Amino acid sequence: MSDAIRKLLLRQLRRSVGIADEGGLAALLASPVDASDPAWQSFGRGLGDFLERVSGSYEQYERDLALRTRSLEISSAELTAANDKLRHELKQRAAAIHSLRQLISELLPQHGDNAAPAEPASDDIAVLSRRIGELVRDSERSRRALANQKFALDQHAIVSITDAQGNITYANDKFCAISGYARAELLGRNHRVIKSGLHPPSFFDDMWACIASGEVWHGEICNRARNGHLYWVNATIVPLLDEHGLPEQYIGIRTDISDRKAAEAIVLQAKEAAESASRAKSDFLANMSHEIRTPMNGIIGMTDLALDTDLSAEQREYLGIVKASSEALLTIINDILDFSKIEAGKLLVEDIPFNLHRLLGETVKSLALHAHAKNLELICEIPPEIPRHLLGDPGRIRQILVNLIGNAIKFTDQGEIAVHATLLKSREDVANIRISVRDTGIGISAEKQELIFESFTQEDSSTTRRYGGTGLGLSICRRLVELMGGNIALESQPGVGSTFHFALPLQLDPQPQLEEKISLDLTGRRVLIVDDNATNRRVLGGLLAAWQIESASAESGAVALALLRQTDRHFDAIVLDAQMPEMDGYDLARRLLLEHPDLPPMMMLSSSAMRGDAQRCREAGIAAYFSKPISGEELQAALGLLLRGQVGAAGQGQPINRHSLHERQRPLAILLVEDHPINQKLACGLLTKWGHRVTLASNGSEALAHFAEGRFDLILMDLQMPVMGGLEATRRIRESERQQQLQPTPIIAMTAAAMDEDRVACLAAGMDDYVSKPIHIADVLEKLAAIAGNEWPTPAAAAFDYRAALQRADQETVRIVAGVFLDTWERDIDRLRNAAAADDSPLAERTAHSFRSSLACFAADPAIALAIRLESRAREGQLLQLNDEIAALEREIRTLAEHLRPLAVTDSG
Template sequence: MQYFRLLKLIRRALGAVNEEEMAHRLASLRAIGETALANGLVALLQEGERADPGLEPRLREVEAELALVRAENLLLHQEAARHGLGTRSGREEARRLASLLQDLQLNREDDALHNQQLTEQILDQLPIPIFLKDRAGHYLRFNKRFEEYTQRTREEILGRTIEHIASPRWAEATRREDALAWQGQAVQSERRLMGFDPPRDVIVSRSVISSGGSEYMLGYFTDISEQRAARDAMQRAVESAETANRAKSEFLANMSHEIRTPMNGIIGMTELVLESDLTPQQRADIGLVKASAEALMNIVDGILDFSKVEAGKLDIEDVPFDLRQMVEDAVRVMALRANQKGLELRCVLPPSLPRNVRGDPGRLRQVLINLIGNAIKFTPAGYVEVALALERDDDQQCEICFTVLDTGIGIPEDKLQLIFEPFAQVDGSTTRQFGGTGLGLTICSRLVILMQGELRVSSEPGQGSRFSFTVPLRHTGLAAVALRPAATAADGAMLAQDVEQPEAGEAHAASPGSLRVLLAEDNPVNQRLALRLLEKLGHRPTLAGTGVAALELATRHEFDVVLMDVQMPVLDGLAATRHIREWEHGGKRHVPIIAMTARAMAGDRERCLEAGMDDYLSKPIDLARLRHALAPYVAQAAAPVLDWHAALLRLDGDEDLLHELAALFLQDGPQLWREVLAAREAGDDDRASRALHSLKGVLVNFGAQRAIAASGVGDLDALEAALQDVYSELKAVIERA
């Protein structure tokens, strides 16, 4: 708009109505010697096209150009007078042009002032504080919101730096952030203005802009007081919820411990009584006691698991176990209930089913018991069937499909999804025929998901229901025979002095695979139960009633494994384990330690493993679970260093070839072992697993079952010791050849 006004004034002064006439007039000026004047007018027209009169630097440049034109015009007049060109018409033309230049200058000054005022009015209308600084940090432009937030007047801010309007701390931080912005970085910082009540929280943003060949820093404040208040309120709510959750978790942990400790004794001792000579009626009565106790424990486990699932803190184990035995145990637990209702409880386990696998036997057993219990509850007559099928199998893992079907009342199609909701039942009325908490299927579904499976259901009212899920389980590499229970034998328990000796069984010689077990347990009932179970499995237990006694015995005698109760007086199991591990750093042999605890909350397993324990058993502990926990160590103790006869059979009796393979392994075995150690040290589990698999593949050639068993346990110290035994035996065989 300014350009057109300028063009109009120049045309009027020169008497030109279009561009062609203007060019002619300018040429006439040059012809009479007014070249500088003509060039100045052209420069003004060009400047009009690109000038931004709102910026003071450009205005000063234009003023300088006008001064130059005036000086040149004065020189021209002097030159014209000297050459006799000072005619009347010439003087009038010069005065007219001088008046034109003066009008142009005034016009430019008015436009600059107008635009500056307009810019400041626009800035003042903006709802956020804005400022403009030069490279030295002087404030050149800012709006009223900036004056309000800094609590300074315009006179106190204009032309000054941050040191004049802010505290030293704020000024230092501002200088540091400005330096980063001048380097081209986008800088944002969160600040709190304490001069307000309540304080205001702002984000200060900066960026560098260019204009008229100069650089400026443009900045603005964003008020985030409401967002900060909401964030603080949310944080307080989260902290309050976490505090409540911790209190709830602690309550559940204590409740679990208080229930599991006596229930461990009830279930364990009734199991032992059931194996003694009883009348049919006594057996039925004791069996009902045991089934009721296990049902109670299942409810406790369900409540705890639901709490942990809701908190996202449920742990899934990865331990070796006997799959067939686990299923048979679950079916056995529920058989009495089925018999009481006159139902047939079937169990279908195909011969192709792998026996020794790694996974979470406790959770699988819990899911099966829940599904079987539901099936029994909703089946008035007929049968309930538990069936397993092998869906996929390879060297590393297998996929097992678990199915529980019944001939019960069935589920309407519109209720199939409802049954997986917490506290929901198909019949939720107070007069419903079948009771329950409505948590069972919810827990089952979530446990299966955590085990990388999915619980599916199909049903038809009046025809029964089918629940099934498929989960992946890893192979252990152990032969099935390795997990068979050892023959029953006992030497009697060697006791620490602070524990009264329980009734000892008749002494027998140690059987192959018999373990020297240190039992650290303070509860008298659980002591008696654990000793009886260990003796029943053919092991040789030593009892310690405190953590101090356990530490003393573990560091003075050799044991194959330690069963360590976590909660004990004087020194708890975690602390005792740490002391044992520190003692082992002096070059002592690694002693496997298995935690035993009545606590079953999220994080308990991790705390045990972090303390240096090798495995974890939650109470109540029964014969089957104890057998599974000790099975890898039994396999180590019972297995021979080499089975040369079996190795020869694999090679059709070619002894020369077997000697050649032995010599190669003596060369390559140490390198394979170094590869395992390097992978473990690097934290590369896949590489370590491949290296162990290669090592076991060679060990199989020599029937080195002890070393193979040690590799399945994951105890590198035990595996290294077993390998050294293999090397020694192979060297002896080669030397005898």
């Protein structure tokens, strides 16, 4: 029994029997037992055994307690370890919940849930689990959608992915199918495995420079399949950027365009065949035009010269018929050629400087004889507010006027034809001008007016039989007006007359040529106008008022005599109409001369000039004589001479006339380059008659020799000549002037060619202008007057207006093509130079042809002409002579590019 149990037992015995200590207990056990009491004897005998069993129980208790204590110790250690484990797991759980909450917060905006609910902030596992489940489902839907899109893309597109070095990391089935490679053969290999070799290295340099900078690249590439077959794709290469903004992968998405390329090749072949046929047709038309116009130039020109000599009435009648028939035939030829060009879409319009006042005056004047032959008044009214110096196509405007005025003369038997210009509105750089041609002819019925501008249409078939004509003129006029951005209209009443209006937007010339002005101040001078036609009186009065000249008018000779008899009515000059009823202008002049010895100078205006008029003028004391219509410039110049007293006394000397005004211009030294004997005689006769000095050369080689010996004011150059043609001679003259730093000599082409390509070739060779054969005297006089009066356009003033040309071009085509052209033209210029240096004629010809086609989209005539010339020279193998032309083409394209950049479409990728 342990000491602890024994002590416990002893304490319990003492309390039970009243024993104070352990010694008392021992004495009690040792004391003799009262044997008289059997119970006590039994108690005494069993007490020791009882105590032993109690002690044994206690010992067993102690052992059990020890075992329980050890078990508790073990359980406590295990519980502590479990608590530590739970605490650690709880910490991990809290960290996981925090991570999940943060992940959900990041994922919600990516799934389009910008207004995320407050639930992700909760630590509730159920809430987080629900949100994660939703995100997983969304992700799965996105994955399926992406898979579907990839499937759809794979069905349509050829897709590959490469690393930053171009090594293939993914290729879809279509890529494998079109290239002929298995996927295992492609993965890990560089994309160069399908390189065709068709593109130059610069092509791929540009592509890599684009995508390496992080930009999307678009283009068409030719690839080579495993079996060597070439195929074309339209490719988009998209760089995938890393966190630093640098490409780490490239995705290439392509579509097979081999069929389209094959179709384009067929179309190109057909186009080239059509262009070849068109060129053949154009060459035929040009050749036929030249062959027809050359003899007609001789017929009409020599007839003009013959009519200017002394002839009998019968001879004059016959020659007049010859001239009228020739001009009618020429009109038909011109209509047919123009109509052919319109139908072929090759009719071009220009934007060059011109004087509208002079153009209207000269055009009306050139038709005056036809009007006067029918006793018609032909009137031209140009108000002073109409701008003089404009940019446009004077040749086409003249063509429209000639057609409309010619029709008016044709369909009018009596009365008048009036040409009137009106300024509709004007901006800082554009004037909208309407030109009207009014007649008092047969008129046109309302139901026919809508059809009158259609091809081959006249008022009715009887009109064709009576008046003749092809019925093409008005159709051509309408197309010309529309090409120049204007409109044409008609007002007419049968039996009363017709008025044709056409309105054009014309740019103001930013560099107008200064014109010599009459130095005499005419302000306050008084002029008497005598004319029975009210329109004539109004037009002349308006011109005089613009120069601050006062005027009075009289509708007959009797009224004029009454005005002059009034002592307080003094006039400085009198303008008379030759044809008036009761008393014509000559009778009136003679009456005035008899009644007024101090009569002011008189000017006669006649609408029916005849031989012998000069003698009649001298006899009637007329100081100046002009056929109607007189232009404002002629009237102003003649009045200046009259009022300055630069004429002889009445009846003495020759009256001032249109030719004498021209003769007052300085004589010109002219080099005439012409091989045809008839044309030589005609041109020399006319030029000499007008007071100019003429040097004759029969071909371009002779012209160069004459040019080397001395300077000329003007060169008139035929195009088609033996030994050396006019274009080559012009190029060499311009080169000589550049080398010697000489001022360019005006060179005017004289051509029987009718095609616009010929006109472009003339300008490209360095010519300044051209006149068409048969030569019209009015055209030549106008150009000679401009040169003699120092009004010839300088090279800067005559520069081509690319801005206006781009406005005329098809705007959608310009918008689409401009960007590509601006990106590639400098590279193509380099290719052209390299081809010339390498003596590669086919490459030079193809490149020049490509330029020609591209430039045609922009209506860039000078650049087109240079490209045509380069193409021709390359075709002929003249590569050593291309450098100057290439430099000239580069200069023209740089000028074009400045106007083209604002119009280009920018690709956002």
